[in-house]
Amino acid sequence: MSAPLLELAHVTRDFAVPAGRLRAVEDVSFSLAAGETIGVVGESGCGKTTLGRMILRLLAPTAGRISFRGEDITHRTERALKPVRGALQAVFQDPVSSLNPRLRVRDIIGEPLVNRGGPRDARAERIAELLSIVGLPGDAGGRFPHEFSGGQRQRIAIARALSVNPALIVCDEAVSALDLSVQAQILNLLRDLQTRYQLALLFISHNLGAVRHVSHRVAVMYLGRLVELAPESELFSRPLHPYSMALLAAVPEPRLDQVPAPALAGEVPSPLTPPAACHFHPRCPRAEARCRSETPQLRPIVGTGALVRCHFPG
Amino acid sequence: MSDITIPLPAAGTSASLSRFGQRLLRDPRACVGGLIVLALVLVAILAPLLAPYPFDEVDLLGAWAPPSPEHWMGADKLGRDILSRLLFGARTSLIVSLSVVAITLVVGVTLGMLAGYFEGWIDTGIMRLVDIILAFPDMVFAILVTAILGPSMATVIVALSLVWWPGAARLTRSLVLVQKNELYVDAAIVCGTPVWRIFLRHLLPNIVAPLIVRASVGIGLIIMAEASLSLLGLGVQEPQPSWGSMIRDGLEALRTDPYLALFGSTVLAITIIGFNLLGDALRDLLDPRLGGR
């Protein structure tokens, strides 16, 4: 088995806020192989965006280790990260603010190329190639972002991410701000690119349907912790963690023959004062005394490919 | 929310510059203010051609002459033509104000960007310095500096720059604090863009609008400040004309020969109004439009 492309070991991130300490991410471990896509799902306060930002090293973890291509990048300075920057790219949520409104599209797409250096005509050629790969017209290069629709802007962002042949692209809610018909286009594009270029993707989203479409494995997060990590086919047909079950049950399907389960009660607790031991126990239909006193660990479940953080999974 | 969008213009428009220019021309404040500023600049450049007399031609017999066909605005205490001196005085005002604006923008914006982007001790250090300077009343500080360095045009420029850069720094810092949280800055970091290029390509173009507004209003204020310093005798020295020193001279003879003071203050007032109008129009046009982009 070849070395994983990305490896997280017990990654934790705390923030100091006036009200105390906010633990946004706690003890997250997993690895991502080259060409694999892991979808990360969860609701507000689950820490998935913070996780994405740590992987991109826009933030450093408070504890734990992040390795990319076998190298430890946990605490590298910006200068030391330079060789990695091209291989680790991102597509962000907001197509409006993730593109500098003052720059032309070709300068936006070409930025990683400029940073890497190289002759100008090679750059121009590559930019034209990228525009065609993402399905934008050739004359888009000379225009400004505001002249394009949301879906087209995301294509520009994707072109930028692809420009220096990345190994991994972190997509942080990349389709959430888009209209439905456009979401489908972008999701198809991501899947095509994935196959064509053997790209690994970390697809962060609250949209379970979108996650299913692009992911090989899915990680479910709740209040900073990873509660389930399973192959896509297993998670969506046989979720093992009570929260995963509730999450899937809550998604309204565009079908009439559904019998909606009663909605999960309660709200996500504040990350400043998380419940003791298992974070989910106050809302969990099968919580018992053990759940209140002993924090469950992420363990593989025999007979499945899943890892679950629960005392009573399945 | 976007369901209620008011229809956007069709795609294909180039940089918002030409559209912005059209809107500028439609604003009466911009037109009036712009004309005044333009007139000032032309006058300053063409003063030697426009002035009927050299600014230092003395004619003691014709001292305090009232307006006449030979001297359209009259003559001052040394018989020098007021009109000519006002025209050359425009040069002083323009040179001083442009120099001060240039220096304060370069220094203030750079320090403001460093403070806002890096925060931490860099921010604390720069902002404490800013606070100290801002604690002094503007003119008191300027007077102090000119008194120490000795009056001259260069001194005035230095003094006013020292007084003005903290404001530009503070404004820049608060703009950068907001902009650096925008996703495109994150995207630039992820692309491996070095910090200096982030400053120049990403941050600066997106904070330039409020700075332009501040600069255009600021020029008027700096001209006023220069005139005040000259009024106190701390600015450019004789025989170089400055509107401020001319007004000072004119005030001494106000009761008997009011024309110097009258024309001098009128010209100063019109200039300040012109810059203020232009600044107002730019502010209304630039901030919401470019902020919304």
Next chain:
Amino acid sequence: MAPPLLALDSVSVAFRSERRETEVLSRASFAMAPGEIVGVVGESGSGKSVMALAIMRLLGAQGRVSGGRIRFDGQEITTLPEAAMRAIRGRQIGMVFQEPMTSLNPLFTIGYQIAEVLAIHLGLKGAAAERRVVELLAAVGIPSPAERVKAYPHQLSGGMRQRVMLAMAMACGPKLLIADEPTTALDVTIQAQILELLLRLKRDSGTAILLITHDMGVIARMAERVLVVYAGEIVEDAPVRELFARPGHPYTRLLLEAVPTPRQRLARLPVIAGALPPPSALPQGCRFHPRCPDAIQRCRDEAPAAFVLGGGRSARCWRAAELLAAMEGVR
């Protein structure tokens, strides 16, 4: 047959910008029975929110109803004087928006804001008002309502704020509740709670609900009847069963197919080619024809009317009847 609670008759809405006026909603017509839940589905920019604002007469200075009539509870409200409209808004018609944070005043407690509605419309004050406020908070599922009365909006989560908005909207027992994307900004488990709450409120009070959303799943869950809006027009009007079983308009059909769901992983998501046309650049003929896989020449030349298809449904498509029949043939 009871007279409809709400009836739109060929309503058009236009917005003025710079020097032009552009129509963003064209000749919308439908009727709503008392106590009915009608879902309005469409993408952003389709004009669905504009319709709601037009009903409430909240179009703002730049918008106006440029044609047609709106009747509510037997009364024509299109040209009602503002004072009379204010009496209806909040009392007979409640409205809930997408972003509760911007609809609630951050400076006042939620108790105060709900009490304000009661005071203005029902003249309720003092202890009676306080009691009613606590009752309303309990009815919308806010735990410990007696203490929460003193909470400020920023102290509540998104889901809680939306419940407060519902409490305010339902405070005077309105006959109609207009909910514009009420759950779009919420987490999916909270959305499930709020949708459950809406159904319970309607069951207990008999309020009709006009639910505007872009989510077909929410429509399936909540609506009794569905209006599909595209580029400023209502392109389909059908009972929910019919709509999902046999969508009459090609756009509806494509919309149902193009949404990724957690239920299955397809090799490729069906895509609706092209993009929603802006109101200022609408295609000739049928507004959907450039993106429609079933378009024929007639679609390019002539804009279709809304054809009645029987079974209480209609679709704005030249080929609707034909395509429906083909679908039935397959079954």
